[in-house]
Every structure is written in structure tokens, then in C-alpha cells.
Amino acid sequence: MMKLIGMLDSPYVRRTAISLQAMGISFEHQPLSVFNDFAAFQSINAVVKAPTFVFESGELLMDSSIILQYAESAVPASRRLMPATGEEFRLALQIIGFALAACEKAVQIVYEKNLRPAEKQHQPWIDRVSLQLKAACENLEQKLVASEFELHPSVLNQPFITSAVVWQFIQHMLPDVISVVDFPRLATMSTYAETLPEFLAFPPLGPGVVAPNS
Structure with missing residues (x-):
């Protein structure tokens, strides 16, 4: 059976797992950490990048977007999660782009605060990335409103x-940086999503440190 390697505290791993489940692709989730299970992960993928998708042949795919692009090609059109062409496809790409930009900036802040000693943290850089994170969330919220998503x-x-x-x-990780009250549509979407079977099947795991992969 194909395997998905990585911890669900990584939003990249989690989006991949939920998407594969939604598309009806059978796989085994192997929750290895790029930190605590480095050697075991390295034995599967020398790059130690999460998520890693392992085919039965032993071949690998890395990066959540690449894995999901493959998955879209491997299932019938009725089970795909992306529109094929046109305005709906463009809108989907815009929403995903803003969401992944927010994800990248959030992970950078988490890394800075969780891995770098406090005396070595560079506050001007944290402030800049926090502004980028807020801008990505604002654009995402606005796009959801404008498109009546x-x-x-x-x-x-x-x-x-x-x-x-x-x-x-x-x-979960940065409630002090991004206030939930400023983003009602994202909050509504997330609250509903976390009640769905596909999301419940792959819950986020605690406040661990995540891998900065996409």
C-alpha cells in the first residue's frame, strides 16, 4: 500500500492526508517527525521532507502540492478536488495561493519562536513576517467574500x-498574532470543516513544531 509520511501537526501533511481521503485514494499514514524521528524518516527519504508520499514501488513524491497534483491525475474526474479549467479553476488557485502563503509565514514565525533561542530572535524580521501573514489572511478572507465562496x-x-x-x-499556534474576530468567514469555514469525517480522521496533533514544507 502507498504511504504518506509525516506528522499531522504539519498543515502540509494534514491537507495532503485529508485530500487523499476525500479523493478515495487508499494509503497508510506513517506519523514520523522530521525532528524526533529523523533517522527513521531519513531511511525512507534521504531529504527528510514532510510530507513524503511513497509508492508501492518505493518511488517518492515530495511537497504537498506536487503530491496532490499527482493525486488529481490518478482519480476519475468525479473524485477530483480541483476544477478543470476556466474561472472556477482560477479562483481555486487564488484561494489556495493565499492560504499557502499564510501557511508559509505562520510556519516561519513558529520556527523562529520555537527553535531559535529568545536572545537570538530578530524582532524586526518577526514583525515583517507577521505583516505578511496578516496580509495573506486578509486577502484570503476578502477573496472568500468577493467570490461568495x-x-x-x-x-x-x-x-x-x-x-x-x-x-x-x-x-492553534498563533492566536496572539491573528485574531479570530477579524476573519469570520475563515473561522466559520474551519469550525464546520473540523466536524467532517475526513478532517476527524486526521486530527492535528498537539502543539508540536512543524516542518516548513509545502
């Missing part, structure tokens, strides 16, 4: 999954 979709789609996973991560 469905916050309770009857069928899961990739913009919904990625946005909800990223928002849950931000609120």
Missing part, C-alpha cells in the same frame, strides 16, 4: 480543505 460545501474541494487546515493551524 461556499463555506459549507456538500462536496469537498481543495480550496476549502487547504484554507480550513491552514486556518486551524494558525489559530
Whole structure:
């Protein structure tokens, strides 16, 4: 069976796991940490990048977007999470782009605060990245409003999954940086998402340090 390697406290791993489940792709999740299980992870993928997707042949794919691009090609059109073409496809890419930008900046802040000693943290850099994170969240919220994006979709789609996973991560790790009251649509989307079977099957795991991969 194919395997997905990585911890669910990484929003990149979690978005991949939920998406694969939603597309009906069978896989085994192997929760290895790029920190605590470095040697075991390295034995699977020398690059030690999460998420890593392992085919039955032993071949690897890395990066959540690349893994999901493959997955989209491997299932019938009825099970895909991305629109094929046109305005809906462009909107999906815009939403995902803002969500992943927010994710990247959030992870950078978490790394700076959790891994770097306090006396070595560079506050001007943290302030700049925090501004970028806020801008990404603001643009994402505005895009959801302008497009009248469905916050309770009857069928899961990739913009919904990625946005909800990223928002849950931000609120779990950085509630003091991004206030939930300023982003009602993201909050509504995330609250609903966390009740769904696909999300419940892959819950985020505690306040651990995540891998800065995409």
C-alpha cells in the first residue's frame, strides 16, 4: 500500500492526508517527525521532507502540492478536488495561493519562536513576517467574500480543505498574532470543516513544531 509520511501537526501533511481521503485514494499514514524521528524518516527519504508520499514501488513524491497534483491525475474526474479549467479553476488557485502563503509565514514565525533561542530572535524580521501573514489572511478572507465562496460545501474541494487546515493551524499556534474576530468567514469555514469525517480522521496533533514544507 502507498504511504504518506509525516506528522499531522504539519498543515502540509494534514491537507495532503485529508485530500487523499476525500479523493478515495487508499494509503497508510506513517506519523514520523522530521525532528524526533529523523533517522527513521531519513531511511525512507534521504531529504527528510514532510510530507513524503511513497509508492508501492518505493518511488517518492515530495511537497504537498506536487503530491496532490499527482493525486488529481490518478482519480476519475468525479473524485477530483480541483476544477478543470476556466474561472472556477482560477479562483481555486487564488484561494489556495493565499492560504499557502499564510501557511508559509505562520510556519516561519513558529520556527523562529520555537527553535531559535529568545536572545537570538530578530524582532524586526518577526514583525515583517507577521505583516505578511496578516496580509495573506486578509486577502484570503476578502477573496472568500468577493467570490461568495461556499463555506459549507456538500462536496469537498481543495480550496476549502487547504484554507480550513491552514486556518486551524494558525489559530492553534498563533492566536496572539491573528485574531479570530477579524476573519469570520475563515473561522466559520474551519469550525464546520473540523466536524467532517475526513478532517476527524486526521486530527492535528498537539502543539508540536512543524516542518516548513509545502
